[in-house]
Amino acid sequence: MAPLPPKFDISRPEIARVVAAFYESVRQHPGLGPVFAVHVADWPSHEAKVTDFWANAILYERSYDGNPLKVHRDAGNVRPGMFETWLALFEMTLRSELTSDQAAAWSELAHRIGRSLRAGVVEKTKGPGGIPILR
16 A cells, blocks of 8 residues: 655655744743743653654654653643744744744644644643533
8 A cells, every 4th residue: 555645745854844943933032941841851852752743743753652642631731822833933944944834824724733632731721510620
């Protein structure tokens, strides 16, 4: 069986470059930096894992075997409102690192995945009867 074609025209090295540029921005971000700093001690390893995630999502590689929903739920300090900030920073990175077609295609995919992750985190942050847990 022939491998599936990529969702859009991009190479693994381009994906890795975007991931590295994005996390450089995350580390400097006043809101997101501290959230990630609590969980990520080894940035090269984290970036490699995230590169594998995106290579799987875009190129259909089979290099990623994690569970991003579980990771974000279990983090304990990820709040639903952070996804908008994360996506805005990711959008800026995509626009600065890629062609407009590549950036638009990846952005659409990131927003779809972000909605799923946000929904999973929101679900986790509700108490009995669906009442939001705000802290």
